[in-house]
Amino acid sequence: MRSDAACAHPAPTDEVIGLCQDLLRIDTTNTGDNDTSVGERRAAEYVAEKLAEVGIDSVLYESAPRRANLVARIPGADRTRPGLLVHGHLDVVPAEADEWSVHPFSGELRDGYLWGRGAIDMKDFDAMTLAVVRHWQRSGIRPPRDVVLAFTADEEAGSEYGAHFLVEHHPDLFAGCTEGIGEVGGFSYSVNENQRLYLIETAQKGIDWLRLHARGRPGHGSMVHDDNAVTALAAAVARVGQHRFPVVVTDTVRAFLLEVSEALGIELDPDDPETAIGKLGPIANLVGATIRNTANPTRLAAGYKDNVIPGRASATIDCRSLPGQSELLEQQLRGLVGPDIEIEYLQRQPALETTFDGALVEAISAALRAEDPGARPVPYMLSGGTDAKAFTRLGIRCFGFAPLRLPADLNFSALFHGIDERVPVDGLQFGVRVLDRFLRNC
Secondary structure, eight states: OOOHHHHTSOOHHHHHHHHHHHHHTSOOBOOSOTTTOOOHHHHHHHHHHHHHTTTOOOEEEEEETTEEEEEEEEOOSOTTSOEEEEEEEOOBOOOOGGGSSSOTTSOOEETTEEESTTTTTTHHHHHHHHHHHHHHHHHTOOOSSOEEEEEESOGGGTSTTTHHHHHHHOGGGGTTEEEEEESSOSEEEEEETTEEEEEEEEEEOEEEEEEEEEEOOOEETTSOOSOOHHHHHHHHHHHHHHOOOOOOOOHHHHHHHHHHHHHHTOOOOTTOHHHHHTTSGGGHHHHHTTSSOEEEEEEEEEOSSTTEEOSEEEEEEEEEEOTTOHHHHHHHHHHHHOTTSEEEEEEEEOOEEOOSOSHHHHHHHHHHHHHOTTEEEEEEEESSOOTHHHHGGGTOEEEEOOOBOOOTTOOHHHHTTOTTOEEEHHHHHHHHHHHHHHHHOO
16 A cells, blocks of 8 residues: 555656646757756756755756756765766757647647657656656655766757766766767657557767858959859759768668568668668658758858958758768769869768667667557657767767657657657656666666
8 A cells, every 4th residue: 555645746747747848938049059058057956956856865056157057966876886967958949839739838638649849859857757757755765877968058069068078077987987869769660559669869960060161252243253252162062962872781771671661561672671661651861861961051141242242151060970981981072073172071070870779779668568469669760960979979879768658659769959849748658667677687
């Protein structure tokens, strides 16, 4: 029989809803500029308060004014075992309110979903983690080994003020941690009513953000001008944006495609992976970006007056490289833009890849199957990057595992940085149950 004190507290599957709403209502927009990024310290203080309420001590680390990170360690039953890192970022990308069906920082509950910027990227997992550890503290549950919680800033702009800051300046916080879990993995893809693939992130592409600079001769806009920086840049950007890099199937992607082809009952031609990917529906775009290097122009800057031809023009390119291909990607880009365009790197963080095996993978798989008998965990590569890039520098083997069971018709990948970002409430509650089960048995 439960005690009166235990009955007075909500179940973690109920509490996670309010925790997630609270976090969504804190505007933690990361613009990439310290002067205009907001809310990260407020969110970190909220997390600290929720941990302190149940007796978990934590410490805030500011990398710059208001750019706050929080770390806490929960002692495990066997402290001789290596620790597990559970990490989630608190910042979100900007959102234009007039583009949304609800206000992006309302945390509104509607149609079985929680709506708001960060609902899946990644305040849902932050809330799951809080709900689980608060329940443990109230119930006297100890994890089998130390669990280190890290709630970080600045993930959406490269993690300089977040995970990389912690790794460079406070590596002792993660002493003993050999494995970690974080975002963009553990979500379901429905094969049919009885079977769901759960994509576990074991690899992610490298971040190769760069700027192209073209230089020319300044002049009057009314003159014939054959040395125009804007023209040179525009041509280079068009070549990059329209180029399709060669297909390369990595070990992780090959393993994923084999699992998918078996589950869907389709033949996989190793020389034509795009045919199999094209049958994946809503996640085809996510997976399709993991079979080649990519380079997408995102920003242009040139000129200071309508009738002046500027001497310099610049463009930002979001490049993502496959494991081991960052140098090759640079060579490919150089061939596209030509020798007269300068390449300046803004971020260069390596791709990651680990194997889909070991006790942690077994614990992940067991927790998913216990809550969903139709679960089939499979490895996959993320086309983007996460804080795992920083924590891997400490020798931590990182996985993307923020479990969610999703409706079959939900275009999950389109919600990342998209309009009307939302998370299904029953999926959120499923995630709490899986995370609790996993952390108790890992």
